[in-house]
Amino acid sequence: MTNPMTPGIVAGRLSSAEVADNFADLHAPLDGHEALVAADRCYFCHDAPCITACPTDIDIPLFIRQIASGTPEAAAKTILSQNILGGMCARVCPTETLCEQACVREAAEGKPVIIGELQRYATDTLMEANVHPFERAPETGKRIAVVGAGPAGLACAHRLATKGHDVAVFDTRPKAGGLNEYGIATYKSVDNFAAKEVDWLLQIGGIQTHAGKALGADLSLAELTSDYDAVFLAIGLGGVNALRCDGEDKDGVLDAVDFIADLRQARDFTSVEIGRDVVVIGGGMTAVDAAVQAKLLGALNVSLVYRRGKDGMNASAFEQDLAASKGVRIITNASPKAVIGNGAVREIEFEYTDDALTPTGETFRLAADQVFKAIGQTLVGDELPDLEQGKIRVDSAGKTSMANVWAGGDCASGGEDLTVTAVAEGRDAAEDIHAALSA
Incomplete structure (x- = not known):
């Protein structure tokens, strides 16, 4: 049913066959x-x-040599010993700015070894065989609470379980996986892969997951530190930054992260409502994911608007090119000034900015019946350890200002907000927790 306030936002703009083709594996x-x-x-x-x-310091030449020698399962173990979520990272990692950019063949020929796709080949081969190549050490009797079942939390839990510790993982969502389950573009992770990877990871044993448990509402950090030998916080960033412009409370102005999550959890993509004229505000991966998916759902006009130049976008050149190839118009050096409409958005006004983000005074308007905010997220929570620039302050091992509490992933200071970085932080914190508990 069409909302009378936002008549341009409807479901079923494309047929099931068209949507299935659009959302095929990237x-x-x-x-x-x-x-x-x-x-x-x-x-x-x-x-x-x-x-x-x-x-995550994967020995890339070794695992590629193992593939070349016909032993992809051994290659997978090489990968997973460093990055237990290597299957998802092979799908979503910006390899074009990490390992593949550093590849010697990229420097010599402009065509790197396709490391990400080879990593996926190896890890998929192992997972399809339903093999878990790691075993638990003898039980230690130690109990660790992990708050947040995203990449950092899962990586920490798995590494601790291999050491023989018992781990309880708490998460606010009904499913484990965090951003891998709820925040990644659907075309990057098809066939319910995120959930399958979690199920595979839990085969190690010693990990109990508890859904619907939020820090603050259902869990107290004081109680957790009393009940468990150590706590690892991987709570992510639950808040979304505001546009800080007139009219952003109008109908049709939505959070991009919610749009992506709704689409990821939809049984039928044609049931997801999308506007005719969609504007996405932001310059990161979330903005690109939202813009591309809006186009794939049948939006006629999709514009991605960012306040800085293209070089300042957090989305990689590959992601920008992907958006353009799907018909997304990218507008840079423009900031939102006002959302215009009678109750619901009809247009959004922008003002051009210079390289220093100073408004130039020149404005323009875009027709819009749906606006997605993708301008960054914020930490939400009370009674947390000391903060630094809006995130939990940690040292190089993930220790916080509170005794026996570590943190990692997007909620912690330092590092890039990438799945692969979160995995590394969770893994390294687990090693430090183990060392502390073994002292």
Whole structure:
């Protein structure tokens, strides 16, 4: 049913067949022959720059050599020993700005080894065999609470479980996975892969998940530190920044993260409502994901507007090109000034800015019946450890200002807001927690 306040926002703009085709796998998986051919391009560098560029320090030449030798399961173990969520990271990591950008063949030829696709080939091969290559150490009797079942929390929980500790993972959502389950573009993770990866990860044993448990409302940090030997906070960023312009409370102005989550959880994508004229405000991966998905759902006009220049966008050049290839118009150096409409958005006014973000006085308007905010998220929570620039302050091992409390992922200071970085922080915090509990 169409909302009378926002008649342009409707479901079913495209047929089921069109939507299914639009949301097919962004990168078709490699078959065995393709993987061997791709692996053969690797120089197997001794001092490999790709390893240094990987936030989880995967031995990339080793796993590619293992693929080349016909042992993808061994390659997967090499990957997963450093990055237990290597399957999802192979799908969503900005490899074009990390390992592949550092590849020697990229520097020499402008065509790197397709490291991300080879990583997916290896990890998928292992998961499809339903093999879990890790075992728990003897039980230690220690109990750790992990708050947040996203990449950082899951990586921490798995590493602690391998050490023989018992781990309780709490999350506000009904499903574990965090941004992997709720915040990644659907075309990047098809066939319910995020949930399958969580189920596979939990095969290690020793991890109990508890859904519908929010820090503050259902869980007290004081109680957790009393009941458990250690606590790891991986609560992410639950708030969304405001546009700070007139009219942003009008109908049709929505959070991009909610739009992405709703689409990820929809049984039928044609049931998801989308506008005719969609404007996405922001310059990161979330903005691109929202804009591209709006177009794939059948929005006629989709504009992505960012206050800085293209070089200042957090979304990689690959992501920007992907958006443009799907018909998204990218407008830079413009900030929202006012949302215009009688109760519901009809237009949004922008003002051009210079490189220093100073308004130029020149304005323009875009027709819009739906506006998605993707301008960053904020930490939400009370009685947290000390903060630094709006995030939980941690040292290099993830320790916070509170005794026996560690933190990692998007909620913690330092590092980039990437899945692969969150995994590294969760893994490293687990090692520090284990060391502290073993002292």
